[in-house]
Amino acid sequence: MASRTIWLGCGVLFSLTVVGRASADTLSVGPGKTYAKPCAAVAAAHDADVIEIDAAGDYGGDVCAIDKNGLTLRGVAGRAKLDAQGKNYGGKATWVITGHDTTVENLEFSGATVPDQNGAGIRQEGANLTVRGCYFHDNDDGILTGAGAQSQILIEYSEFAHNGFGDGYSHNMYIGNVARFTLRYSYSHDAKVGHLVKSRAAENYILYNRITGETGSSSYELDLPNAGTSFVIGNLIEQGASTENPSILAYGEEGTTAGNPGHALYVVNNTFVNDHPAGGTFVNVGTAIDTPAVLQNNVFSGNGMVTNQANALLTANFTGADPLLVDPTHFDYHLQAASPCVDKGQDPGSAAGMMLTPVSEYVHPSNVQSRVGVGVIDIGAYEFGTGNDANGGGSGGTPGTGGVVSAGGAAGSVGSIATPSSNPMQASGCACRAVPGSNVTFFSPLLLPAAFLFRLRLHSRKRRKLT
16 A cells, blocks of 8 residues: 655645555466466455456366455356355355455356255355356255345346255245345246245346246245335246246235335236146235236236236236247247237336336347337237247256356347446346446545545345345
8 A cells, every 4th residue: 555645736735545456457267277266366356356267177166255346257268167066165155255246257056055055156245246147056045145235136148947955945046135136138947946036125127037947846936025116027937837836926925124115016028827737826915015016918828816916907918728829838938920919918108217118038048139019019028020939938958058158248149238227127237236446545625526435335244044
C-alpha cells in the first residue's frame, strides 16, 4: 500500500491511497499450466481476477473456499469437470463461495456429498452469483445459497440433473431468501425426491426454461414456499409419472415472511404437462396468500385441477383434453397447425414494472431463441408458424450436452451475454452481476466530484443447515 499527499491549489489538500493492483490477472489451471488445480489458483488470486480451467485436467477431489471478490472462474477448451469424489470443504460443498460478485462459467460439478446430506456443487454464502453454461449432477444439492437482503442470483444456459440425497430436503437447486433470483434458458430435470427448482427469494424470475420431472422421483417442479413477487413466463413444465408430490408449481405453501413483502404470482404463456396418472394441482397457492394469482395463456395438459386458489385470475388458458402438441412423449411441446391453442391467447400486458408478453422461447438443450409473434398471440410456451417450430423442447437426450460458454457468451445463443440489464426479460445479461470496477480508494473533500469510494461489505460466515 502506498500513500501520497497532493496539493491541488485553491487551498485543497487531499490524501490518495492506492490499494491492490491496477488491473486484473488471468490465472491458468490445468496440465502444463501455472496451477495444477483450481483451488491452488483460487488461493493465489486477487479480487476481480479471472481463473481459466482447462477441460483436459483432472481435478477430482479438489475442494475449497473462495473468499475473493469479483472473481470469474470458467472452463476453457471444453467444459471442465469438478468431481468432488465425496470430498467437501467445511462439511458444505465442492466450492464454498464467501466472496461477493462471483461468476462461474462452463464448469461441471458432481460428487458433492456431506454427512448433513446437503453437500452442494456450489454453496453460495457471499452476495451476488452468476452461473452460466454449467452442469450440476449427482450432488446432494446442485446449488445451495444462503440468505442476503441485497444479493442477486442469476442462473442461465445451465443444466441440473439427478441431484438430491433422496430425503426431500435436498434439491437440484435451492435458493435462499435473497433479493432476486433469475433462472432462464436452463434445463432442470430428474431430481431425486427433492424439487427441480426451489427459491425463497423476494423476487423470482423463472423465464424460458425446461423444468421436467421425466423419469425421476422429484417432488415439486417449482417451489416458491415463501411467495415473493414472482414471474413464471415461457417455460416447459412437466410432472413425471413417478413424482412424490401431486402439485407442480407451489407458491406460498410455507406462509409469508417479512423478507418477502410481495405476494403477486404471474404465470404466463407456459406449457404445463402432467404425466402423473393420479392427477394433481398445476398451481398450488398457500392459504396465507390472498393476492389473486394471475394465470394467463397457459397450456394445462393432463389430469388435474388448474389451481386451488378460488380468487385466481384465469384468462385464455387451455384446459381441454388434447392441446395437439407435436410430440409430448419426447417433450416437444410445439403446437401442431390444428392445435386449439393457435391464435387463442390474449395480450398479457405488464404488471409490477415487468412486461408479461413472452419475448423468447426455450431451445433444447439449455438455450433460447426469440419468440416472433404471428397474428394473435398463441397459448403456451411456443408461437406457431414462425419458422422456429423445429427448434424446441426436443427429447430428453444425453445429460450435460448444453451449449459451451466462452468469454463472449453461450454457443448457439441468440445475441451475446455482455451488457448488464435491470430487466430480466432481456436476453443480454442481468443486473445480477456487479463486478468491482476498481481497487483504488480516494479520500477527498467535496471539491473532487470524480472521486469515488469502494467499500467491501462485511459478510457473516455463520453456517446453518437449510431445509
